Amino acid sequence: MNPELEQELEKEIGRALQGLPDLAAPPGLLRRTMSALQKPAPWRVGLWTNWPVSVRIAFFVLALAAVAAAVVGWRAGEPGLMAAAGHGLAPVVSGVKCCWNVLGALAGAVALAAEHLGKGFMLACLVAAAGGCAVCAGCGTIFVRFALARPGRNSL
């Protein structure tokens, strides 16, 4: 296009747009914003140290209970402990024990493999697995970007 015509168009559009006054904000914006400010943020989105004391205590007790359950589950095979836990808790404890057994077996298998195959081989496997994950994530990203891209347009 002719540069002079282009400049003329820029001036025309500039004149039309710069003459625009501010739009009136919706009447509810002020009320909505002020009420959002007056409403305190929920405690759960803040730091743990800012949570209410009762909630912090409850959370601590629950965390302790979870750790205790895990420890008990690890030793649940011992007959004395199982008897002490009572019949009511038996299915829960045995479930936890089962999970721990599986994890223990997996850890044992990994340790055994590392022992027999060598640390170098295991490290190479880990690197290969991480590389595979990275390739999957990269391909997924490229696919999404490609699928959503429109020719000749930016990302807006």
Next chain:
Amino acid sequence: MTDAKQFETLLRNYQDMVFSTAMRLVANTAEAEDISQEVFLRAFERFDELAGDARVGGWLKTVAINLSLNHLSRYRARWSFFSEILHRDPAGEEAEIEFAAPTDVEEELAVAERRRLVEQALRQLPNPLRVPLVLFHLEGMKYEEIAAKLGVSLGKVKTDIFRAREALRKKLGPRLQDDWRPRA
């Protein structure tokens, strides 16, 4: 005056400016209102620094622009692909706003009405054309600043702004030659 009262005064003074900035960038009333609210919530967090500062208007405008651009890049790209398939008007950008005959328009349409038509034409532009145009003409940014802000090349910004002007001229038709200043 309490902080809340002071902040309410600030909100009243700047709500139109913040809303206009967001509205012209995102072209959606509900989204612009959400963005405006977020701008003021952020302003409240820094109210101690902003209160009494002459640059508060500039700060609010910058935050409004940034949040609007973030909003467009985060959400619009995901949905526009589908919405454009469903709702794309074949005439699209070429459609011209209908005006009454020029002679009647000269006499009957007030300046406010002309401005409404420009706002309407602006809203009808697709995001990639409207956003750089608004940043250039309404926010006074340079081509280089727009390119950096949008993360695109300088050439693309110039091309998009040129295409946006062309599209706006087509939409506004002969009315673009009018005097847009308020009449005495």
